[in-house]
Amino acid sequence: MEQKRKRLFILLFGVLLILLAVYFGIQARNKSEEKKKEAKAEAETIYVTDIEDLKEIKYNVGNGDFNLKKEGGTWYAAKDKDFPLAQSYPKQMAETFSKLKAKRALEGGDSLEDYGLKDPVYTVVLTDKQGKETTLYYGNVTGDDYYITVDNTGKVYTVNNTSISDLQNKLEDMAQLDTYPNIGSGNLKKEVITQNGSSTTYDSKNDDDSKNIAAVAGGLGAVKLGAAADYSVADKDLSKFGLDETARITVEATYTKDKKDEVLTLYIGSADGKGNRYVMMNDSRIVYLISEDICNNILY
Template sequence: MKKKSMNLITAVAVLVVLSGVYVGVKTYVAKQEEKENAEEEEEKTQVFSISSEDVHSIKFVIDKKEVTFEKNNDEWVKSDERDFPVDQDKLIEAIGSLNNVEADRVLDNVTDTTEYGLDDPTNTITITDKDGKETVLHVGMENASTSQYYVENGEDESKIYVVADSVFQPFMKTLYDYAKAGTFPVIDSSTVSNVTVDENDDSYTLTKDNNTGLWNIKDQDGAEKADSAKVSSLTSSIASIAYGSFVNYNCKDLSEYGLDKPYGTITINYQEEVEEKSDPTEDGDASEENSTDEQDTTEDKKDISTMDSTEDKDDASAVDSTEEDTSATDSTEEDTSVTDSSDTQTRMVNREMTILVGDQSDDDGRYVMVNNSKEIYTISNDTLSVFLGKTKEDFWDMTVSYLSVNNLESLQAEYQGETHVIDVSRETSEDNSGDDSSTTSTTTLSYQLDGTEMDDSTPFTTFYNKLINMTGQKRLTEKYENNNKSDFDVELEDVDGEKTKIDYYQYDTNFYAAVVGQKVYLVNKMTVKELIDSYKTLVGQTDSESSDENSDLVSEENATDEDSNSADNTDNTNGVDVD
């Protein structure tokens, strides 16, 4: 037992000694590595150094041509093109990489520089200091595996220096990498009032109605209402347009970029807020008095008008039984100055931007020129695709027929040989009991079915909401002919006496064809069935057709759940071509 204890003690002692040896060896190795690294740092050879402030000019090869930049009143200019928009920061950054050029290795007594690429240098950089002294650095082949360049200083051609490639990468760019590029004009999309796109032989125009805020789409064949969501997506994208590459700051030959005969032209009309300084008057007191008088006069001249509310077709309140109009002062005046301070005012001015779109560029975009600026940039194809490659069909409003109940005079519908008429009556009352002097007008709507007053308007509002919110999944562009009788017909008459007729024909197993004048919409069959069901509830009508037809309608509920794209692939049961 005593012997085992001694062996254990001995083993522990040996372990302690070995641990100490390990720590000592580790410390020694670390110190040796530190020493070797310090020696390597000391062994680095300086190839060239200069303070950025002492550089007067620098010449190097760009796009296989020698280009010289020189200082002019503390600004860098391109020697042969003083109008060239030099990016001061980028050039100063490139010059800064030459402040202290050090070599990782030095190859002495080199007689043949061919194998290092110095017989035909990748670049030659000539630095001239403020005293006129020139230094020439020849940059040869790049060793891609070590990320180093072979460099020769013209002052001693017997040595070749191996230098980190990060020193010379700033000099391996294109000319316009050293140019100060402009930015695409900033446009507030909410002020856009018109967008016109001409592309080859096709063109379309989106125009905003300033009174209603709604958009119309038109081409050479006419105009019609546009889908507000699609137009909003287009106008919103205008604010995010950005240039890709800067190509030419003063283009003299548009044909070089395909801009003499543009691939497309985009014209945008919008408004911009500008600041203007008002003219100060000599007499301060008189100025203050005149200013007050002018303000009072302006207040007197303001028009008091009824503010029109924007009708939202997706809001169920479109068919509320009451309509409330409140008189209010319209404080928004086009192009009216708004005083920001005693000597500065702002106003909205009309602007127009024209974007010429040319040939395809190398960066997956196209060359563009904005407002005949002579500056050529690129814009990505993704950005331009919002405008180009479109037709008016892409912006069509797919609402079959919308008429606010506030403007409805009467409605006539026919289903299964029975015709019913709903008339709308209005009663207006005024209330001026408020604290202010304004008068509130309230219009109450009531409905008569076939001449009998409806006690409960809910069935009508349910039906009417479905009717005016009916949307097509596709619109036919070819002439539609159908010799069959329509399943359901509705005729709307507005308060001005204008009538609109909607006829629903069975198109195929998935769709109804909703015909409104010359327009034909393909509408989900199940949606039309829901419309008809709500109409039957309204008028208390029951189906008189066979149970077989009723069962067919029920079976169609499953068929109409298919993807809307099936409208493009459906059998042409009516002899109609679908684009």
């Protein structure tokens, strides 16, 4: 009986090994077939551009002229180098246009005018690290695609209309706004308001300030950074917003984050006449628009 069990065990184990070998063999074959399909697809892919290191992107797709440049690995707006450009936008543009895929290359004798390329709708100029320019011209729409040609080659391709989707943002849409902290009555420890050389302090350690702390915490917690009046204000222009040192109100809020004390500094300026006040935070150069009601609560 014991011998029969051993033989059965060996037989079953042998069958298991065979099944495993078959399984891994199928897996290996599937991977090989998948790689072949990918290689074939890549070989059949038509690229309109092949730019190794894109350093500059100039374009106009109906929102005005844009010029983005890269320096030391960082992209910036050429017209305003201090503008807080969110890097995700130019990086996505560079990824798209460095190797722009075409859906198909057109063959035949049609003229550029037939595709709307004699007077292009959009123009995109790409410059690599050597200073070589590649110009893309967008013509008529065909379904979900655009007709496109490159430089003066006369070759016409179709590319997906999503290729210009990242170019349709206004500059302010591409701003990297500051990160505003989470502040409430539960973590606000102290607020110091300084104006015209005098200061008012609300301290959570002072029982008499409990109502005041709750009020200013409500104001601080309601701040949402969004609309801005200036994204890279110069010192000489601070007075236009009532944010120069002689006119602004300084608010220093001490709060806890991850059991550590942090300090938020807000500079509150004049009103814009539309129900908002101009506000800056910490060492940022962005002038935000915050509602007067919220500002009044902060300055309770």
